[in-house]
Amino acid sequence: MEGRLTMSYRELEDGFLVTLALIVSSQLLVILISLISNQFRRQRKLSITNQPPVESVIDGNQITIYTYGMDFYHALLRDITQAKDIICIESFIWKDDAVGQQIKELLAKKAREGVTVYVVFDAFANLVVPRPFKQFSPDIHLYRYRAWQRFLDLFDPRRLARDHRKLAIIDRTISYVGGFNIGELYGRKWRDTHVRIEGSSSHNLFAAFADFWNAQAHKLPKLKTERASLSPYIRPYVNNPQRILFPIRSMYIEAIDLAKEHIFLTTPYFVPDRVVLSALIDAADRGVQVSLLVPERSNHLLADWLARTYFTDCLKRGIRIYLYQGAMIHAKTATVDGKWTTIGTANLDRLSLFGNHEINVEFFSEEVATHMEGMFEYDLKACRELSLDEWNRRPMTQKLGELVLSPLWPFL
Incomplete structure (x- = not known):
């Protein structure tokens, strides 16, 4: 009896290792296929137009x-x-x-x-x-x-x-x-x-x-x-990993939670943790217009795949997603209700919000917010909006790839 129990534990352990190996190998296969396919993607036709300072x-x-x-x-x-x-x-x-x-x-x-x-x-x-x-x-x-x-x-x-x-x-x-x-x-x-x-x-x-x-x-x-x-109008926020201080994340969450009318977010890599994502969804649920601008194709293909794992939840809850065309958009900015703005180095991903040394500045100024919202509207000319219907019709292979890669979000 004891021998059979020992064997069953061993079999369970072996089964776990085999399952883990299959998951990891599947992730590596998806990454490899994505990297290879990326080499054959069309060269971007650059559409950068100079906005004056x-x-x-x-x-x-x-x-x-x-x-x-x-x-x-x-x-x-x-x-x-x-x-x-x-x-x-x-x-x-x-x-x-x-x-x-x-x-x-x-x-x-x-x-x-x-x-x-x-x-x-x-x-x-x-x-x-x-x-x-x-x-x-x-x-x-x-x-x-x-x-x-x-x-x-x-x-x-x-x-x-x-x-x-x-x-x-x-x-x-x-x-x-x-x-x-x-x-x-x-x-x-x-x-x-x-x-x-x-x-x-x-x-x-x-x-x-x-x-x-x-x-x-x-x-x-x-x-x-x-x-x-x-200053009550200009304030820097500094992430310090050695001291386990990440105030930029808290700054974003607080601004999102206080929003009443609209939120305009621009980020090159959208891989938020669950609290940040929930704050955005809660804002949309209470009637705030939440607009997210990301590159259709960034310089990090894996980050693109992981970002797409969040699109379904966002689109279902009314968050509007705009895909920047023809060039890499790398800005890390946000405005809320035409009053609050942040500009800085932190992306909306785990590495920036919970890992790296980062610095953002927040501005309480209607004039700055108006300028930033004008820039956001200007950038929309180079975007196409992603609809929920289009997203639901994406290929099954893409859906499987997103499912396989979704556990990797803590590493980006």
């Missing part, structure tokens, strides 16, 4: 919003050129192309002139960038961020975070934050959003850079933090 004034701060990368880079280069004291640049990706080289060379020039220059980029995200390009002038304080420093860090979830922030501060009075990485691809062929802040609120963004630098770059000169008084 828009300006506002909030609480004494000059606000400029950029949706075309070359406009943003031009403004950044101008401000770096005019810097007198300190420059801080943080970028998730820094390409070794004409744009990347121009910014790198200008930073070296300013460092030789006596301006203190701090540079941070994510080492893992830039693995494919040639090593010589990642060698900066010795006059520049350079930190190549690595998520883990030692083997044991691999077993600490707090140490697996990437530095996904895109931040620049010039002389503590001018700051930039948003979705643009550094590179010509992003400047000319992607649709993204960045904001420039000139005024006292930039001190708080400088403090966010200094806090990160001082906590991570242990062997390099420390930065003295200098914060402005907290």
